[in-house]
Amino acid sequence: MVKRTSFENDDCPIARSLDAIGDWWSLLIIREALFGSRRFGEFQKSLGLAKNILTVRLRALVDQGILKMAPASDGSAYQEYLLTPKGRGVFPILVALRQWSEEFDDHPDEIATILVDKEKGRPVRKLELYSQDGRLLTAADTALKPRPGAKSSRKLRSISA
Amino acid sequence: MVKRTSFENDDCPIARSLDAIGDWWSLLIIREALFGSRRFGEFQKSLGLAKNILTVRLRALVDQGILKMAPASDGSAYQEYLLTPKGRGVFPILVALRQWSEEFDDHPDEIATILVDKEKGRPVRKLELYSQDGRLLTAADTALKPRPGAKSSRKLRSISA
DNA sequence: CCATCTGGTTTTATAATGCAACTACACAAG
DNA sequence: CTTGTGTAGTTGCATTATAAAACCAGATGG
Secondary structure, three states, X not given: OOOOOOOOOOOXXXXXXXXXXXXXXXXXXXXXXXXXXXXXXXXXXXXXXXXXXXXXXXXHHHHOOOEEEEOOOOOOOOOEEEEOHHHHOOHHHHHHHHHHHHHHOOOHHHOOEEEEEOOOOOEOOOOEOEOOOOOEOOHHXXXXXXOOOOOOOOOOOOOOO | OXXXXXXXXXXXXXXXXXXXXXXXXXXXXXXXXXXXXXXXXXXXXXXXXXXXXXXXXXXXXXXXXXXXXXXXXOOOOOOEEEEOHHHHOOHHHHHHHHHHHHHHOOOHHXXXXXXXXXXXXXXXXXXXXXXXXXXXXXXXXXXXXXXXXXXOOOOOOOOOO
């Protein structure tokens, strides 16, 4: 039984996020949704992915509470896919991915877009991580601590259910 | 030919990042590396993944300049895997994934660790995105603009080479 | 009422993932 | 020098995911 090693029972929050949105298409679907796409056909055309896969991905995102389905909006008797707050919460992840690419990609000249603030139209700053007392932190300034009331799910990896 | 749709020629920086580190294990390997792992066996034991897969992942990360191999360090005639600056640059992505999980996961009580600042030992703040003139931005305050000198690689998706 | 659009499902293929077993090498003990 | 132990892989299947393309049913539209 191989079952694509699920991380949903792992105690690492990064692994848990990856289990939810760490596949090839989910983040791009959420990107499109944040950018305004709502309809099956919109996602399919803008991403260029096969419809069967889009079907599966959309359903999974809805199941996880990242998207929700709404009955219509433009009159047509169809439905559309809208982001939930959980879905909109993915935004910083997308920004982090974008900025990593902008900073380290070998061919930054092929990047077609820049993220700007709507009001001034100027590029945004890099994401910043602060301590509670307002110091700017790098990776080296941080550490991991066990969470006080951790339920210790004892590394249940690869549980496949 | 199905070929797992490569995004490396896409003009979206998010897609490009995903192409590099968007698989299930790469980010976790980088997490372990940031946390101090250096040796093949360390990665293998802490992540619990099959050795053949670790082999492939490590090689890919080295090829992409995210890890580099160094000859030794503890005398033993083996080698170790160290993060490059590009690899350390992944840190904000991991923080964003962690914080998304902390905020939206259905079972936050199963999360075992918290990220703290080393100096005070207190949890870090949420990642923050600022405009150049210092305003705190949300997704709704941002927009995408075409990059001035964009080389327009015309949506070359699924190129498989 | 025939054509077309939307939002899928089905079929069939290829590719990725995973476990387990095996190899190769270094070094140390006996 | 032979056995043992740990490291760092490779090889061989089995299972699963992903993809393209064909198909299909219910609106919409002329």
